[in-house]
Amino acid sequence: MSAKQMAFYFDQNRCMGCHACVVACKDWNDVKPGQARWRRLSDEEVGTFPDVKVFNLVMSCNHCANPACTAACPVGAIYKREEDGIVIVNRDLCQDIRACLVACPYGAPQFGDDTSEPVKQASWAVKHPMQKCTMCWDRLAEGLLPSCVASCPQRALDFGTAEAIAAKYPTAVRTVVGFPDTDKDANGNTLKSGDTVPSIFFKPKA
Amino acid sequence: MSIKEKLLDKANVTRRTFLKGASVAGATAALYGCGGGGGGKTYMEEDETVEVPKIIDATIINGSTPHNCGGRCASKYYVKDGVVKRIVTDEGTDKNALGTTANDPQRRSCVRCRSRKQWFYRNDRLLYPLKQTGNRGDVNGFVRISWEQAFNEIGTKLKSVIDTYGARSLHCIYASADSTGWSGAAVNRLFNMLGGSLPYRDDYSWPALDHVATFTEGAGYIPEGNSRGDVVNAEHVFLWSYNGLEAIWGTQSGWYLTQAREKGIPMTAIDTRVSKTAATIADELVTIAPTTDAALILGMLHHLLTTRMANLDVSFIKAHLHGFFDDPAATSYHSSVAAGTYVVPNGASLSAFVMGNVAHAENGAASIYPDTIGYNVNTSGTLTDPLAGKRAPIDGQTPKTPEWASAITGVPAAKIREMANTLLDKNCSIWNGSGFQRHSESEQAVWLLRVLSVVTKNFGAAGCSYGMQPWSWVSGPANGMGVSNPVSSTLTSILYDATEMTTTAFYANDTKNTIPVFTWLDALENGGTGQSRWNDGQIKALPVGIKCIFNFAGNVLANQSGDVNLSKSVLADRTKAELLVTCEHFMTASAMMCDYVLPGTMQMEKPGASTGWFSEEVLSVPGVLEIPGEVKSEYDICAGIASVLGIGAQYTDGKTMEDRLAAGWAAGVTAGTYDISYEEFKKNGIWKPTLPITIKYKAFREDPANNPLNTPSGKFEAYAQWMMEDYQARHYNNLDSYGTLENTGVIMDAKRPAGSTSMRFVYPIPMYIPAVEGRHADGSHPDLLGRETAGYKYTLHTWHMMYRSHSTLNSVAYLNENYKKDVNGNPAFLPETRKPANGKAVKTWEDGVYEPVWVSPVDAAKLGLSSGDRVLIENDRGKIYASVVVTQRVPEKVLYIGQGSWHSKEGSIDVGGCANSLTHARPSRICQGMTLANDCRVKITKA
Structure with a gap:
């Protein structure tokens, strides 16, 4: 375990599914339009018209306490920071094996393509090494909130240490409609590395 | 980076x-x-962690990039070497104390402003002046020219048009994309210095809201309600046709409603589908057949007038609402209105109409209104209207019971009663949107909502409100560009017969010397011939048609107005318009139809300021970005043309745009409006005064006689004789020779003080009139144009989607990939570099990235459609391709597509998916406003 674990909070009642956080993330991190998206929005319709409820969910990397990606990466390109629990990929090390993509329950590992990432950097071993959310660690270093959290017009997102989030939102829960099983990989198989313990808290839609 | x-x-x-x-x-x-x-190196040898990157060393500019959504939110730009590196939003203190004057939230922007980087630096941006050398609309006919050539040729042609046809043949067409206001100000200053131009009234968005509020509550622009913050005082909130969270109706409005809801205030949405707003904050959604809102309100009024009559405060209603009950001896609160000239004959009141053939105790007679209404359209000649001789049901003699309303609207009668009860028994706020007024009978429901708010006493008190927060609490700095339009005063005698009016004393009557904004195409096609496609009295009266259009920062010409294919055919005719000039950022469908396409500056490439809807702040839009190519500001462009015509110095007055803004701000400081300097304003990027929590119409509610409204009666008007008279003054023959009123009833007006028994095309009360291409829940719609028989069994409904602002931002990939999918179902966007396929014409949509159309699962099953399928949507006006999204958020028989996509025709099919390739150009009945959102029947097939 890290000394400290930063975490997201998501109020599913407030989210209207506008993608402001998705684009705020891409803009800040200079992720070009294309298939790589560090933060993603999904929605689930329950019921039939007109009695239908829409469950939005926005999610990036959940910077798990027990990340499946780091365990799965055969080259050790992904690591978890001791001081704040943020999971970081060293793109120079990535070999595009994509074991992380299979292991991650949340679809967090992202891969660019030739349109969005036309120039291969000299230090990269592969054309499109894995990329993902850093919790905007550059912004955190300057005392700013992650770009997504600061962007939300509906104030559906919050951020802080897991302890602080749990204290601020005592009724918060650890899963919500649309959220994957935390101990299953992308193919639905139980993770050998154990439950990921994602660093995200929820207020479920009433 | x-x-x-x-x-x-x-x-x-x-x-x-x-x-x-x-x-x-x-x-x-x-x-x-x-x-x-x-x-x-491998991590076996070295540390394999990476360092936290340092935030780029850039200048942070506080500003905004306003679009014509409703937002005008704050943006912070990271600018390096004149280039935008990053865009974030307001990161100041987020102080939320809704309902108090301490409320000062971050003005957070939505996904649109966050995507702007991609808009600035797309490589298909227009960088040089272009001239059409072929036929209008031929993309291959455009050649690059110099600014000198552009100024000379445009200036010379402009002068020739003025010399030949007069300045009244010029038109600065409605354009809303430049929310700093420079584009319209620049063109109007040029035109007005050259003698003026043909002016329009109202706007594309809210013609009925504007027109009806003017006449029935004496408001300057729109139905006005309490401050947005007062919503926390409501016991129940109705969101009527309101999708403000997605459309961004004023910055933070969605956040305000969210906070109100979290305080436990129940929210009911009335809409045709599950919008983002309804899905997010409505406790209940009451779904209604498109265009039938007026019937729903009439059903509620019937319930109130019968079952709940004992609970109605009749004396309050009579004191505040003119003509809800019969009032043959009505007197005005204004002494200037002579007794007996502004009365409500027996059986002519709104409640009489609601009750139909059943007499009501408060009225002198049962309804005088007939069961049908005709259309004031061309009945002969080449422009004969397909509605000629047709009649629609208005059920004048039928009681408008909740059951009657239920059949039309699809809303259960019990729910209609329940909503009426809630409105009567609780302090309610009604936040309205505007989709419900975008059809051929746009005026009725807008008007009835105001009536409903007065009858249930939901106005003028805390938590009791209908309408929008007063428009301009604060205003941006004056730019000193105004020059009066010399043409305006010459038009009054031509366009208006004031003898039709009992009084014109109560508003700045802008119907008298303008054309309805939506009728520009008619003025272009038929002006000066004595004819009008829509039998519009004012278009027929025009001595000359439009001969020159300047389209700066707009896309109305061939995208954002009705029936794009009709527009294009008229625009292509050089005997009609002799000069068409567009100033744009991209080659839009409208630009494509013009003779000259001039590259204009975007926001932040020129200095500006902006205020949003329900203005609570002024935002700086500083000119800090490097201007690409040969792009020029609208101001410099018009100054260049002015120079050719010898009035360059007069045009600029030696001032830059920055000079003008600084002077305007300084004047505001002197006047006590602003309390910071222009430099501070630019540094902060925003100026926010402390605003009151306004309760609109409070004084009128408490003491109406001494605080009369700006209407002839001094009250809200359920019976607006002067609105009907204004229609007649606009050279419409309103007497319908088809027949006479029922029960020997009469309607009076200035020219018929003793009353006339004739039926009319426009009555002094609001009704439910079926939209021309509408539909009723029970299938009883009259379908006067035979759309069902023609196979157009689906209604096309458009909305203001999250991912553009009207047609602005349509091509931004950061937005497109959030709502478009490719043939494989993956998020997708059109690449900027559009390559011709097989050496043929440019196939912009060859990747299968079409506009999505929402289809109900029931219809999808019937039609054999799945999400991702390409469909052809068509009617006799046009054809578009779209990509199916099957969703439970929409009802059967209605297809939903976001408005504003760029018309892009390949062969006979608009592959861009512009909804207006399918909509009609018919203006609405009374105000001749736009009718584009939900009055359109289509066929859909897999393609």
């Missing part, structure tokens, strides 16, 4: 961290040999 550069920013090491765990793969990595960071 690439991810790589940021992650490995060696020059700016702020922290180094070491891998403590997750090293189990070490040996494996060694097997891969070549792996590793720069220089081929």
